[in-house]
Amino acid sequence: MKHERMKRLKIQVPKSLKTKQDALRAEGTTASGLIRRLLNELFGNKSSKTQRRT
Numbered sequence: 001m002k003h004e005r006m007k008r009l010k011i012q013v014p015k016s017l018k019t020k021q022d023a024l025r026a027e028g029t030t031a032s033g034l035i036r037r038l039l040n041e042l043f044g045n046k047s048s049k050t051q052r053r054t
Helices: 015-026 031-043
Strands: none
Touching: 015 031
8 A cells, every 4th residue: 555645734723722732642642643633534534544654
């Protein structure tokens, strides 16, 4: 299976959203993982699992 090359995305969020994301980070969810999952849900891409770089 061929993996699509990743591109960087720089965003700014209100402090209240960052605080909520920080709570998820304590549970193991990275900001990148959260944003990827939400974008995949929004655009209908069912294969939201990505491989970690080694």
